[in-house]
Amino acid sequence: MVDVAAAAGVSAETLRKIETGRAPTPAFFTIAALAHALDLSLDDLATACAQDTDADAGAGGQAMSA
Numbered sequence: 001m002v003d004v005a006a007a008a009g010v011s012a013e014t015l016r017k018i019e020t021g022r023a024p025t026p027a028f029f030t031i032a033a034l035a036h037a038l039d040l041s042l043d044d045l046a047t048a049c050a051q052d053t054d055a056d057a058g059a060g061g062q063a064m065s066a
Helices: 002-008 012-020 028-037 042-060
Strands: none
Touching: 002 012, 002 028, 012 028, 028 042
């Protein structure tokens, strides 16, 4: 964890807060830096987040419609 935080230019405590939900809305540039440090494209990250959101909507609630 410390290596990833350092590679992304954020503190280990910031990364801990993101992982535990104590920083529920981290800045875009923080997420972009973490993705780069983990060798993830932002497209892949967005796809994974969308899949998680879809799974959460189907697990116990109804998806919101526009």
